[in-house]
Amino acid sequence: MKQEKAKKYGMVIDLDKCTGCGSCMVACMAENNVPFREDESDKLLSIAWMRVYKLTNGKPFPDTDICYLPRPCMHCEGHHGHSPCVSVCPATATDYSEETGIVSQIYTRCFGCRYCMAACPYHVRLFNWWDPVWPDGMEKSLSPNVSVRMRGVVEKCSFCFHRYQLTMDKAHMEGRRELEEDEYQTACTQACPAGAITFGDLNNPKHTVYRMVKPDHKQGGKPKNPKAFRLLERLGTNPKVYYLTSREWVRSMDDNYLKNESK
Amino acid sequence: MDSALIPRGVKRCPTWQFILGIVIVGAVLLWGVFAMLLCWIKGLNQTNMNTAYGFAIWIWADLAVIAVGGGAFFTGFLRYIVGKDELKNIINFAVLIGFICYSSALLILAIDIGQPLRGWFIFWHANVHSMLTEVAFCLSCYFGVLCIEYLPLILENRQIDKVPFFHNLSHNMHEIMAVFAATGAFLSFFHQGSLGGVAGVLFGRPFGFREGVLIWPWTFFLFTWSAAACGPCFTILITKITEAIARKKLVKDNVIELLAKISGWMLLTYSVAKIADTWYWATVTAPSKGFTLMDFYSNNPLYGIWILILEVGICGVLPALILITDKGRKTSFALWAAVILAVIGVCLNRWVMVLQILAVPVMPFISWHMYFPSWQEIATTILPVAYGIILIMISYRYLPIFPQEAELNPIEPPTYAEEDKQEQEEPVETQEASNAPEPEMQPAEA
Amino acid sequence: MKIDRRSFLSFVIGGAAGTALSPLPWKLTDDLSIWTQTWPWVPVPTDGEVSYVNSVCTLCPGGCGITVRKIDNRVVKIEGMKGHPVNDGGICILGLSGAQLLYGQMRVREPLKKVNGRFKKISWDEAISEISKKLVELRSKGESYKVACIAGSDRGTVPELFNRFLTVYGSPNFIRTPSIQDSYELTLHLMHGVQGMPGFDVENSDFILSFSSGVIDGWGSPVRMFKANSNWRDNGGKVIQVEPRLSNTAAKSDKWIAINPGTEGALALGLAHIIIKESLYNSSFVNNYSTGFNRWKRHVMDGYSPEIVAKITGIDKSVIVSLARDFARASKPLAICGRGQGWTPGSLKEFMAVNALNALVGNINKEGGIWGLAEPDYINWPELEMDSAASRGMQEGRIDGAGSGEYPHAKYLLNRLPEIINSAEVSPVQALFVTGSNPCYTLPDTASVKKAFERIPLVVSFSPYIDETAEIADFILPNHVFLERYEDVPPVAGFQKPIIGLSKPVVDPQFNTKHVGDVIIQLAKSMGDFIANAFPWETYEDCLQTTLGDKWDTLVQEGYWTDSNFAPPAWAQGFETASTKFEFTNDEINSLSRFSPVKPEGDEASYPLVLIPYDSMRLASGFIGDPPFAIKTVEDTVLKGKDVLIEINPATAKKLGLAEGRYANLTTPKGSAKVKVHLFDGIMPGIIAMPRGLGHTAYDKFLAGKGINFNELIGPVEDTASGHDTAWGISAKLAKA
Ligand SMILES: Nc1nc2c(c(=O)[nH]1)N[C@H]1C(S)=C(S)[C@@H](COP(=O)(O)OP(=O)(O)OC[C@H]3O[C@@H](n4cnc5c(=O)[nH]c(N)nc54)[C@H](O)[C@@H]3O)O[C@H]1N2
Ligand code: SF4
């Protein structure tokens, strides 16, 4: 069914509120049937769709500071939906939805070439190096809403797309074409005990995310709110995940700058 | 034992020596096959690839063999399209090397992808925006072309040629070979370029990203160019190595020198273009993303500026200068050095364009990534080398690869009568062997 | 049949072409691609009917409401319950991993008995009758008081059932595991005259002064504290974190003040000094509703000038002065203490000093302040009738010494028990029940705890999980896990209103487990007479339902019951001390030893460094160990492979010749361990820090054998004022390995 108007789902993460507690990571794992292994301490092999990075300001004691930066998939819009990863996938196993702005990943289509991983500068895309194994009995907690991925394919944050589908189905059954703001929320947003994550439609001025960042759609969604930033803004990936912070040093880690560029 | 299969007018080492060689290289091959099976059965956890290194040694090897395999298309282009007739004396070998390189590339890809059984999705669900799609299509088509180019060579085997059907087929194929050469050149232009495009379109990776024309980033053209420049160098290198091992001259100097000269000029112009590209990238593209050149080459244990100097200077400009001078081409040592450097240069370029891109941190709060391949990756990467050596050994022994060999190495007239008698005794065996799918393996079994 | 060359070739070529044109290859490739998705070892989650059940999480004392998503009879996801007064939809990492504790490999699947050092299956009836026989035997020897029970909590029907059982059986030895609750209860008792636990109105405070409390690292009710923290961000509330290490709390606070560990109490008194000197205190409260001020003031003015405090704490004088002013001038300032998640009770005098700050600014029993919440009153069981054996047993003093002699105020002193058992010729504890706690992991000096437990002839664990204590027990009588059982969850740590949650069975028991309440009832019944009579209920559910009375329906429907009309009593009625006023000090308090910074165990010459633990939300460090999802989130600067990383200041590391990621030998007076080094600028030079929650030997392969249990490296240090464990760290040395 066609939407009245295209949506652009996005996320705003308040870094001043984020405590680094990790609930978003586990909420995502539990929601999306993410596998786990005995040793997950090699973070370059570990699959976590949401990863919380620990940033430090690099200053010595006692001027040291830490900030946590949760990083889901940015659902980059790129140029006209040519997000870095979507345009490179040779098998069309990942797709930019003009309807929702969500970058999908179709596991049963992906054949594991990992070109998309090379293309994504955020290390969002993760490869199933191993067969997923749930110890006897633990498979009971698997959700039927999200298919279990097989070894050899890439997976990543989907903005909990199955939740969108379920709420849309419900809305259609009830004869509605539009979703309420709180109807479709991602698992990480919902779980965050600090309320640091806000999720909604960046095209809808009534939605909180819109009011928080004031996206400039003429500039690919660049935030007009000076406190908001997107990661690696100048690469032109046009992400739909925004961050808020009041700390200048955190703000300076949003992108790469030359020495003479004052941030 | 196998003398009936050996081309007339040439001399080959004793069968036992040949078999011993095959066994030694075959052992390496089996090691690679074992590693390959591990990767297929247990999955890519057998490698040291990870989230940061989604591409690693294999993709490098892939790009590298395709680059050095560029000798086939470019020599074909020169021979059939440009009309450099002398090159007919090396084209067979160039085609063989190309065939080895491209079949290796396909094999590596089949190991590299996470779901080999779904590899065909790249055709079935093709995404026209993806450089890899372009690569896959052109690569496979070109591999088809190489097979067609290699097939007549096989058919020229003394025994096969006796079958009238094959004889005629081979003859007719030679007639139209120019068409295939042209197709091959065209396809190669694109897939070599697309491989360059693979890195160049990554606008999320400032190290690889290049501006360009239309959908093609500069690296598209640089890759085609460098393959055309260095592919023939690799052909020359392998010819020289084969000559050294066979302990005889197989191709006349004028042929080698012609190819070397063309390579030299290609390499020189390529180097100039590469320097211009690097300059523009370092002063315009990278800074616009917040990077200085040295950001890409410092603060890590491996990737230093030495890479750029080695790639562009020592392995680019230097061999080019050697190859464009008459003296350089005529001095055995200089020629050897030049072709080796050129091959290293193009391989290093592919390494940089595949691995350094991934090593460079893009998000400002992460650090450089380092990587060393697992033994399984090393073994599977050596596997094509072993396979190539075996294929060259077999082809050289049983097929008239080098048209000038007999002329350059006259031998005592052989006792044909004796050999013909053997042939009379063996027809059934030969026939049976012909149902093997890979004809080049026949003699080994016979 | 003779095949000539031509016909053979035509056959081969024709066959190949025919095959290629037939649907066969396409079908096969298609099958292949399907096959790669449905490898038999990749589970396909079955679909079914979706339902949601509201319950309460009991994985920590936080008391969060949860909404459990089910597919048919499977738990697929645990979410925070929207609208719940504690967590309103939020949920922590441990609660989120709850389903893994239901289905995980760490579950004890049936009752077990240890025979010749190995666990053997045993039936419930046999197990209960064997234990019952042993208890009867002890009782007939007049040794009923030698039976003890260690529980994670002393509130709610389950702990009360144990307590009741012990009482009617004849033992005063019900012991609760230590935490800051012990210190806060005592503080409230001595200064407010209230028996109960503290309620902190953190949401309404605008200035939180935290003395090393892990405000967003799991202190109090973790999710609630996160929410409060976010509120402060939104409405301008300030958090000042006083702590030797840049914890997450410190990093998120408005100001981090690094302090010499153990000297927090001195800082509190130093702040009081300034507040009094500059007359910044709330004179209305101090003059009208408090006593002992002048006596206490003298002590503070004499001993805690900024100069002295600066020397003790290592904090700049000017910082102390301005902090005191900021605190006193805030409209609703609140000072809190209890290190990290509050695992160790700490120095009583430190707690009292911090509480005195709240009194000075008059922020007691007021919005944004602290007040005492009386013990929950819903458990009104019939009066016990006891026989003489029980009375005799109850006359005996507690084995841990709490409540008499040197420790008149302490309720429980589990920290003293291992030493008492180990130094006695015959263990004074002959039978031990362990429930809702894992002392062999969570108590300091685990080696001596284990040694002590091994000397107890009968140890019964009710743990649903194979934890460290269960491992050394003689019987494991596995309880249902929280998703399989009913249980009331009484007032939670630090919540400002009385609240009761009801944990409900969300799914049927997965294994042959039994509700611990039912086990106690059955055990009592099997012992007959007075003991049996004390338990008039058929089942635990029966007991619970009767106990909760008219609250039952609300609890079943809403998942929680709260007294919405609750307000703290006004100053005039708020204190139940002898003076009916807040008591800065009194004879009782004065008779306790004075505050002095707590020194870590070990001599400085052999142990030049100080090792402190730190708490993290990603590492459950209590009764429950990290489930697979949770351990997965632990950073590689904390755990790498099986190695734990020790945080050390780069300057200190340089002196010791240690570099990032290198191995080092860590030694304390209590033990040693091989660790890796992580350079961290956010820690005071000379101090090294290690996470709690690692080093499990039990549980599943996802947790066991990773890192070191901090408790193996530290021993208890007795607070001379209360008898509680007050150790916050230990002297240590670190050398290249
Ligand atoms: N292992 C496993 N295999 C199964 C099943 C299973 O349960 N487990 N179920 C079988 C059944 S019944 C079915 S119907 C199929 C379902 O097969 P799929 O449809 O392949 O499976 P899902 O993962 O459920 O599909 C959702 C995927 O599509 C992406 N996606 C979501 N929305 C969009 C969109 O708008 N556009 C695009 N392009 N992509 C989108 C999501 O990111 C997600 O990766 O799988 C079958 N195979
Ligand atoms: S759940 Fe919220 S507070 Fe916790 S790490 Fe994620 S974003 Fe931060």
Ligand code: SF4
């Ligand atoms: S963050 Fe990475 S994976 Fe996600 S849309 Fe952007 S490029 Fe693709």
Ligand code: SF4
């Ligand atoms: S790994 Fe999968 S999703 Fe990524 S580019 Fe390759 S086929 Fe596409």
Ligand code: SF4
């Ligand atoms: S949006 Fe959904 S899929 Fe993405 S990180 Fe959050 S929970 Fe995971």
Ligand code: SF4
């Ligand atoms: S904070 Fe405690 S009660 Fe709340 S969800 Fe987490 S473990 Fe459960």
Ligand SMILES: [Mo]
């Ligand atoms: Mo389906």
